[in-house]
Each structure stands twice: as structure tokens, then as C-alpha cells.
Amino acid sequence: MDTETKIELMKSFAEEILTEDELRNLFETNDKPLAYDGFEPSGISPIHFGLLRATNLRNMLKAGVKFHLFLADYFGFINNKLGGNLENIQTAGKYFVEVWKACGIDIDKVKIVWASEIMDGLKYWDRVLKVAKEISLERVLRATTIMGRKQGEKLSMGQLFYPPMQVTDIFHLNLDICQLGMDQRRAHILAREVANKLKWKKPIAIHHHILLGLQGLQKKETEEETLMASKMSKSDPKSAIYMHESFWELKNKINTAFCPPKIEEGNPLLEYCKYIIFKNFKEMKIERPAKFGGDIIFGNYEELRTAYVNGDLHPADLKNNVTIYLEKLIKPVREHFERNKKARELYELVKSYKITR
Incomplete structure (x- = not known):
């Protein structure tokens, strides 16, 4: 498949690509770039996971992209999903893998990665500290929206680790592409800025549309x-x-x-x-x-x-x-x-x- 066809496959579901020129260069120099989609496992799967994100993944696999499905169990723990019960969160993660199987995703072509697995070592936490040193507290507080929290909402100390940890995952997994929703944009902007400062590989961000709920558009101040x-x-x-x-x-x-x-x-x-x-x-x-x-x-x-x-x-x-x-x-x-x-x-x-x- 030629580069432009791959680009068009990405654009078929992307609401934003940071940046298209970088993505084109990646496809021209790497036949099998590595991407991921990650989420906190909790609750029952809605159609935006089972249908929308599965369709996006199929397009990425068609383009020859290697893919990690990142089950962010410890992020769900930090964010108090399912009462902060890690065992229940991990059970939910296994359930979501079954949903993608049922949606026709060939799980043999996708690597399942648990946050708890990659965090088990000094190298990961060394990177977390290096990332955290490059981000101001003000930026971290603004980025807490990536975990579904409103700016100004009361947070635990643990939740403040969430943005630098999410940024660290990108570098620790050696990703070329971050493929998540527009609601994760702040984390990816931080990752690209940190990459420039630390001279690490800068990730390309492909953001998909966030599906409206049944209630329709609810206009707010921002x-x-x-x-x-x-x-x-x-x-x-x-x-x-x-x-x-x-x-x-x-x-x-x-x-x-x-x-x-x-x-x-x-x-x-x-x-x-x-x-x-x-x-x-x-x-x-x-x-x-x-x-x-x-x-x-x-x-x-x-x-x-x-x-x-x-x-x-x-x-x-x-x-x-x-x-x-x-x-x-x-x-x-x-x-x-x-x-x-x-x-x-x-x-x-x-x-x-x-x-x-």
C-alpha cells in the first residue's frame, strides 16, 4: 500500500492529525509503525468503544500499523474507577478484550499491554520523574480533563500523577502514533513538548471524534x-x-x-x-x-x-x-x-x- 493511501485511511476517521507531514514521513520511512489506543477498564462497553474504535483499529491494521491495546488498570485505580478495586478493574479489562473479539478484531494482530506490567520497574519511574520535571503544576492541573475531571475539581495527590504517567507511557512503549479521542489531546500535546525538551522521539497524534451521547449537544462555557x-x-x-x-x-x-x-x-x-x-x-x-x-x-x-x-x-x-x-x-x-x-x-x-x- 502506498503512502498516500495509508494517509487517506487515517484521515477517514481522524478529526485531527498532529501532524500530517510527520505522519507522511513516518509511513515513508517505516513500514510497520507502532500505535496504541488506551483506556481505563470500567463499566459496560458502549458503542463508541465497540463500534467506533474497533473500526478505527481495522483501518490502522490495513495500513500496516502495529497496534498495542493499552489496558490502563492502574490509571483506573488512581481515578477511583470501580471503587478503586484493582482486581475488578482488571476483570473489566479482560471483558473489553472480549468485546473487541466479538466486533471482529483479530486479537492475534494486537498486543495487549497492561499498565501494571510496564510500571513494574525502575526504568519506568525514572522516565515519569524526567517527564514530570518538564511539566509545570499549572499544566498538569489543566490536563486533568484527560481523566474526565473538570478543571478546578478537587483531586487526590495520586490523580496529579495521572498526566505525567500517561505521557510517560507513550515514551516507555516507544510509540510512533497515539490514536485516542479528542478528549486526550492535552496529554499528547504535553508528550510532543516533552519530546522536544528531552530530545526523545516525538509521537504523532491521531485524534478521533468523540461520539455524542443520546442527549445531544450540551453547550457549556468552553x-x-x-x-x-x-x-x-x-x-x-x-x-x-x-x-x-x-x-x-x-x-x-x-x-x-x-x-x-x-x-x-x-x-x-x-x-x-x-x-x-x-x-x-x-x-x-x-x-x-x-x-x-x-x-x-x-x-x-x-x-x-x-x-x-x-x-x-x-x-x-x-x-x-x-x-x-x-x-x-x-x-x-x-x-x-x-x-x-x-x-x-x-x-x-x-x-x-x-x-x-
């Missing part, structure tokens, strides 16, 4: 606060669609979702079409009664968007058909957890844990 308030959160059942929803649970959630007629901005259902449905299907067929115009096929998101904002597609018809297409994607995952004993046991355990933040 762009960052708006992002945090609006995103789909696995800890909030009213905002999230989970990978285990039954058809009727899914239908009920979609039917109550924010979906104003003729409006694209802040409309979560249009987002699900753009970032999930059209990434997994070549076209989207809207089934509707003949008296309302009959069936119509959209070959891409722009066609669908145009019809919707022009009033040629009613919210009820959009909701009905988003439900149908999401069900097609969720059903195989649901069935995997019903058939596979190990997966089912992990799911039942994680479902029993109390969600904390």
Missing part, C-alpha cells in the same frame, strides 16, 4: 466543557448505547434520543450514521411507507445529511432505520456473549460492579 458534557459516557445509561442492548432496549433509547427535524448540529443520530453506519455499510436504505415517500437509498453520509436538513427525511424514519442498522452491528456481539461461557462470565461479573468516578 469547548472542552461542552465536549465533556455532550459525549457518550459509559457511566450514564441515559447517554449511552451499550453493546449488549436487546433490540427493544436499543429501539427505546433511539426513540427517546434528541433528534430535532432539519438540524444536523448536535444531532446524535446523524452522528451515528456518519461515524458508525456509513463506516460499516456501503449504503443506508431508509425503509418507510409509500405514503411518506417510500424506501430511499443513500450512498453516503452527505446524501443522507442533505435530505435530512432539507426536510426530505423525517426524524421518525431516521430513528427507525438507525435502530435497524445499529442492531445489525450489535447483534453479533450480544450473541458472542450469550454463546461464549468465558465472555458471558466476564460480562456478568463486570455488570455486577458498582460504577464510581
Whole structure:
């Protein structure tokens, strides 16, 4: 695969690339660059993990990128996920691996890395201290939004270690590419700045879109606060669609979702079409009664968007058909957890844990 084709694969899901020129040079000089996606294991998988991020990973693997799935168990411990119970957090991590398997990810092509494994040595903590020396306390406090905390929120001393530790992971794993959501941007900016200061390899950052929750856009004073308030959160059942929803649970959630007629901005259902449905299907067929115009096929998101904002597609018809297409994607995952004993046991355990933040 040539360099420009690889670049286009990355741009197909990236909201931001820091920087495209650096990424192009990387592909021209390295056939198998190393990337990662990391997260704190907790709660039940929503569609932005099981569908959106899995689709991004498939594109990276197509481009020849080697990939680490980073299970940030100790970060979840620091951030008080699942009550800070490390054993439960690690069980949740194993459950999330099963979700990606069920989504069709070839886990043999992905290296699973636990934070607790790489932290077990002086070399890691030596790097943490070197990174921390290059970051002001003010920058650390601003960066605490990467763990879902508001600026000014009361934090433990342990949580202040979180940003320099996340930056250190990037260098300790010798990553070429950081592939996470836009909500992790502050950590990657810090990593690039620290790399310049310490003369370490500068990571390229590829940031994907943060999927809106069912409640739609929640405008706040700042762009960052708006992002945090609006995103789909696995800890909030009213905002999230989970990978285990039954058809009727899914239908009920979609039917109550924010979906104003003729409006694209802040409309979560249009987002699900753009970032999930059209990434997994070549076209989207809207089934509707003949008296309302009959069936119509959209070959891409722009066609669908145009019809919707022009009033040629009613919210009820959009909701009905988003439900149908999401069900097609969720059903195989649901069935995997019903058939596979190990997966089912992990799911039942994680479902029993109390969600904390």
C-alpha cells in the first residue's frame, strides 16, 4: 500500500492529525509503525468503544500499523474507577478484550499491554520523574480533563500523577502514533513538548471524534466543557448505547434520543450514521411507507445529511432505520456473549460492579 493511501485511511476517521507531514514521513520511512489506543477498564462497553474504535483499529491494521491495546488498570485505580478495586478493574479489562473479539478484531494482530506490567520497574519511574520535571503544576492541573475531571475539581495527590504517567507511557512503549479521542489531546500535546525538551522521539497524534451521547449537544462555557458534557459516557445509561442492548432496549433509547427535524448540529443520530453506519455499510436504505415517500437509498453520509436538513427525511424514519442498522452491528456481539461461557462470565461479573468516578 502506498503512502498516500495509508494517509487517506487515517484521515477517514481522524478529526485531527498532529501532524500530517510527520505522519507522511513516518509511513515513508517505516513500514510497520507502532500505535496504541488506551483506556481505563470500567463499566459496560458502549458503542463508541465497540463500534467506533474497533473500526478505527481495522483501518490502522490495513495500513500496516502495529497496534498495542493499552489496558490502563492502574490509571483506573488512581481515578477511583470501580471503587478503586484493582482486581475488578482488571476483570473489566479482560471483558473489553472480549468485546473487541466479538466486533471482529483479530486479537492475534494486537498486543495487549497492561499498565501494571510496564510500571513494574525502575526504568519506568525514572522516565515519569524526567517527564514530570518538564511539566509545570499549572499544566498538569489543566490536563486533568484527560481523566474526565473538570478543571478546578478537587483531586487526590495520586490523580496529579495521572498526566505525567500517561505521557510517560507513550515514551516507555516507544510509540510512533497515539490514536485516542479528542478528549486526550492535552496529554499528547504535553508528550510532543516533552519530546522536544528531552530530545526523545516525538509521537504523532491521531485524534478521533468523540461520539455524542443520546442527549445531544450540551453547550457549556468552553469547548472542552461542552465536549465533556455532550459525549457518550459509559457511566450514564441515559447517554449511552451499550453493546449488549436487546433490540427493544436499543429501539427505546433511539426513540427517546434528541433528534430535532432539519438540524444536523448536535444531532446524535446523524452522528451515528456518519461515524458508525456509513463506516460499516456501503449504503443506508431508509425503509418507510409509500405514503411518506417510500424506501430511499443513500450512498453516503452527505446524501443522507442533505435530505435530512432539507426536510426530505423525517426524524421518525431516521430513528427507525438507525435502530435497524445499529442492531445489525450489535447483534453479533450480544450473541458472542450469550454463546461464549468465558465472555458471558466476564460480562456478568463486570455488570455486577458498582460504577464510581
